[in-house]
Amino acid sequence: METRSSFTKVILLVEDNEDDIALTIRALNKNNLANDLVVVRDGAEALDYLFARGEFAGRDPSDLPQLVLLDLKLPKLGGLEVLKTLRSDSATRYVPVVVLTSSDEEDDMIRSYDGGANSFVQKPVNFDDFVEAARQLGLYWLLINRTPEIGP
Numbered sequence: 001m002e003t004r005s006s007f008t009k010v011i012l013l014v015e016d017n018e019d020d021i022a023l024t025i026r027a028l029n030k031n032n033l034a035n036d037l038v039v040v041r042d043g044a045e046a047l048d049y050l051f052a053r054g055e056f057a058g059r060d061p062s063d064l065p066q067l068v069l070l071d072l073k074l075p076k077l078g079g080l081e082v083l084k085t086l087r088s089d090s091a092t093r094y095v096p097v098v099v100l101t102s103s104d105e106e107d108d109m110i111r112s113y114d115g116g117a118n119s120f121v122q123k124p125v126n127f128d129d130f131v132e133a134a135r136q137l138g139l140y141w142l143l144i145n146r147t148p149e150i151g152p
Contacts, residue, residue: 009142010036012065014046014082015100016074020123024069024100027127027134033142038065043077046070047085050092064092067141069100070117072108080115087116094147098137 011033015021021039028037040046046068048054052061068086072079079099086092098119099112109120121137124130 009066010038010063011138011142012046012049012068013037013039014041014043014068014070014074014079015039016041016071020071020102023127023130024134027131028138030131031135031138033134033138042075043079043082045076046074046082047077050086050095051089061091064095066096067137068095068097069137070097072099072101072103072112080111083112083115083117096141096145096147098141 011028013021013024015024021041025037025039038049040049045054049056049059050064050068052059070079070082074082079101083097083099086095086097093116096118097116098121099108099117100121100123101108102123103109104122112120119137121133124133
């Protein structure tokens with residue numbers, strides 16, 4: 001039986017801003033972390049990917065991303081609603097979610113942690129700082145952190 005640890009370490013980036021997508025891809029590439037990056041541009045598409053439905057219906061639903069980088073302000077379905085849905089389903093409950101947002105609002109941070117976020121990171125404005133943040137996120141969440149094996 002194949003375990004999740006033998007799957008490719010996919011990062012799911014949930015972001016609607018094209019400039020932030022490009023910046024994130026550049027930062028991850030600079031740290032050799034973008035090989036298996038999946039980008040979705042709204043909350044509904046994120047859930048379709050995670051639950052293998054809609055345009056992602058052919059994807060193996062047990063092959064979950066190693067990490068979700070989740071923006072809060074998204075079209076169709078906001079980041080907090082995506083987080084709530086992930087945490088309410090036994091198949092996705094333990095997928096690490098890092099809220100990666102431009103928000104510096106204390107309320108957004110509190111609601112993210114209340115919703116089950118594993119981390120809350122404000123997007124650095126400076127590119128070099130963003131590259132360093134991406135390096136640290138990748139190192140910790142892809143190499144050091146461990147999550148439980150969840151079966152269907």
